[in-house]
Amino acid sequence: MATTTPSTRPSEPSLNATVDACRELIAARFPGASDRGAAAMLLADGTVLTGTAPDATNPSVEVCHETGPYCEAFRLSQPVVASVCLHRSPDGAHRVLSPCGVCRERLAVYGADVLVAVPAPAAVDKVRWITLREALPHYWMLAFPEELHGW
Numbered sequence: 001m002a003t004t005t006p007s008t009r010p011s012e013p014s015l016n017a018t019v020d021a022c023r024e025l026i027a028a029r030f031p032g033a034s035d036r037g038a039a040a041m042l043l044a045d046g047t048v049l050t051g052t053a054p055d056a057t058n059p060s061v062e063v064c065h066e067t068g069p070y071c072e073a074f075r076l077s078q079p080v081v082a083s084v085c086l087h088r089s090p091d092g093a094h095r096v097l098s099p100c101g102v103c104r105e106r107l108a109v110y111g112a113d114v115l116v117a118v119p120a121p122a123a124v125d126k127v128r129w130i131t132l133r134e135a136l137p138h139y140w141m142l143a144f145p146e147e148l149h150g151w
């Protein structure tokens, strides 16, 4: 079973560094102005991991940008405390993509206090951090509280 996250909120500088790392990966890996994205995760020990989704001929085998850092966090045995996914548009804007349902489900093993980036109201390029509890108000595992850790 995964270790749950500490209940203390990560610092603003560490959250900002996570967003910056995501933007930096997009710029370094995909120079230019094409539609591209990446994700970054902040771990409990302060490590920031980044990842991006490989191109696939068959879209049915594509993975989320979060998949790489999620697997790497597990390899390092470090809980994920925050996750951000950004999409750079050709105009240079970085749209904030809230985690999809699969990624929310994956992050849930680290507890309800994991922070996930969602677009700020009326500003799709501004990060707003919410807890996984807020992102999953009716998480299905709440029916099994004896098996749920960190919720």
Ligand SMILES: [Zn+2]
Pocket: 064, 065, 066, 099, 100, 101, 102, 103, 104
């Ligand atoms: Zn996803």
